[in-house]
Amino acid sequence: MSDDEIKDLVLGALRRIAPEAGSEIDPDADLREQIELDSMDMLNLMIALHAATGVDIPEADYPKLATLNGCVAYLRERIKAT
Amino acid sequence: MAEFRMPALGADMEAGTVAQWLVKPGDTVKRGDIVAIVETEKATIEVEVFETGVVEKIVVPEGEKVPVGAVLALIRSVSAAAPQPVPQPKPEAAPPSAAPVAAAPAPAAIQPPPAAEVIAAREAPPPIARPAAVARPPSTARGRWRISPLAMRTALELNVDLAGVKGSGLQGAITRGDVERAAKAKAAITPIPAETMAAPAAKPVAPEALKPTPPVRPAVSPAERRAMMRNAIATAMARSKREIPHYYLATQIDMSRMTQWLTAENLKRPVTERILYAAPLLKAVALAVHGFSEMNGFWADGSFKPSEAVHVGVAISLHQGGGLIAPAIHDVDRKKLDEIMANLRDLVARVRAGTLRSSEIADATITVTSLGEQGIETVFGIIYPPQVALVGFGKIVERPWAVNGKVGARPVMTGTLSADHRASDGHRGAMFLAAIERILQEPEKL
Known part of the structure; x- marks a missing residue:
């Protein structure tokens, strides 16, 4: 899966969680602050990413997925590892 | 013939717009089916029907705004066991008026009136002289779609x-x-x-x-939606502060057992089954209510009406749109944590997507709010009428904590209670808060 594909996947999941989230997401800024995600939204994001990629994301790794670029980098590595 | 009415979806609702009918005359419906989508100032809500029968007539067409209590549709009741009859020609013409009429029980309705209708009956505005149906102005602005x-x-x-x-x-x-x-x-x-x-x-x-979804624009602009939401919150909160003599209590709760237990538990679970703090907090409040019936129910007609069921309203923020809504999770005291968690996830997802159901909006018996995620330690909430209590939880922070003369660092959370002094006194409120604290010390029992 290419980085662009992973990015589209994360953005799609984010829009499902916060439909009002605009397309102008700063890839390096904290997602929780940018689109006011709370812990429930973050959990739903993790579940959506898990559903889409099959990667199980342990709670301890959540900080690595705090930004859009973070999500892409994390998923790229984990998908490669499987 | 049963009348399906515009329900009161919260104390702040006076009228609603029928955005879409999901049934048509001749359709068979059963209790609990979602039959219509109603737009209120605060949300788009899927309205459930409380009758089992056949839709006889749609009284209020899509796009019309009517007051709470107005008859939306007529439903010919049938015994759930009986075979479904073939739709027949209408035996009589339904009254054309959409204005609220006296709540006469339908002859075939054996079950007690649903909660939403009880509230509707209590709060239904008096019949009004002007036409009850106010047509919604068609949206003609460029770049907008008319869409339900x-x-x-x-x-x-x-x-x-x-x-x-x-x-x-x-x-x-x-x-x-x-x-x-x-x-x-x-x-x-x-x-x-x-x-x-x-x-x-x-x-x-x-x-x-x-793939990312293309942006879509609803018929109601975000600015209009925001204004409506503010108006609804203003109405409910002003009523609360005007009518409810609040008293406030706070206590510090040692969360070390809970955090340890939850971390260990989540380590064992796949991402789809993980539990957030919110679930045990809701359960603890619901269990504590058992010994304190004066915290759970409604203040109506000058007296407190305790509720047997414990339906916990959860304050959920609506993100950038602004505002909040507090739909209920039903029977929290009788549910396992996994079930509460699943309900909560579903509820948050549907609040964000704007698809709440009428029963969730109308019947919370007590509310829980948590602002810990925003980094604050203490929240003194405003009670959502006609409820009589609201429990607030703040952020879990490490604090020096003395046990048996020794000081150590522990995760601590401030729990608060806002309660209606008409229904309870500070003494009982303090005991209620202490009960919540005690329950949270035994997470494995939740």
Whole structure:
């Protein structure tokens, strides 16, 4: 899966969680602050990413997925590892 | 003949707009079915029916705004056991008036009136002289589509670009059917995922299935929606502060056992089954209510009416749109943590997507709010009328904590109670808060 594909996947999941989230997401800024995600939204994001990629994301790794670029980098590595 | 009325979806609702009918005359409905989508100032709500029977007549057409209590449709009741009759010609003409009429029980209605209707009966405004139905101004602004919230949600789910969809509904409105047809046409080219937020697919889906959705604009602009939401909150909160003599209590709760237990528990669980703090907090409040019935129920007609059931309202913020809504999770005291967690996830997803059900909006018996995520330690909430209590939780922070003369660092959370002094006194309130604290010390029992 290419980085662009992973990015589209994360953005799609984010829009499902916060439909009002605009397309102008700063890839390096904290997602929780940018689109006011709370812990429930973050959990739903993790579940959506898990559903889409099959990667199980342990709670301890959540900080690595705090930004859009973070999500892409994390998923790229984990998908490669499987 | 049973009358399906505009329910009171919260203390702040005076009128609602029928955005879409999901049934038509001749359709068979059963208790609990979602039959209509209603727009209030605060939200788009899926309204459930409390009768089992056949839809006889739709009284209020889509797009019309009517007061709480107005008859929306007539339902010919049938015994659930009896075979469904074939729709027959209407025996009588239904009254054309959409204004609220006296709540006469339908002859065939054996079950007690549903909570929403009880509230509706209590709060229904007196019959008004002006025409009850206020037509919604058609949206003519450029760049907007006439579209029902249900169709909008379907479009989001199916990833349909509305610009290419021709509306077949009233005044060219795009209906769910139009969206589904457009999706089907598109499906010939791209596969569409059946996956939803509430029920995540266990197996991986194709990457193209998660392509970003094209932006869609609802018939109500975000600014209008925001203004309506503020208005609804203003009405409810002003009423609360005007009528309810609040008293406030706070206590510090040692959360070390809870955090340890939860971390260990989540380590064992796949991401789909993980539990957030909110679930044990809701359960603890619901269990504590058992010894303190004066915290759970409604203040109405000058006296407190305790509730047997414990339906916990959860304050959920609406993100950038602003505002909040506090739908209920039913029977929290009798549910396992996993079930509460699943309910909560589903509820948050539907609040964000704008698809709440009428029973969730109308019947919370006590509310819990948590602002810990925003970094604050203490929240003194305002009671949501006609409820009589609200429990608040703040952020879990490490604090010096003395036990048996020794000081150590422990995760501590401030729990607060806002309660109605008409229904209870500070002494009982303090005991209630202490009970919540005690329950949270034994997370494995939740």
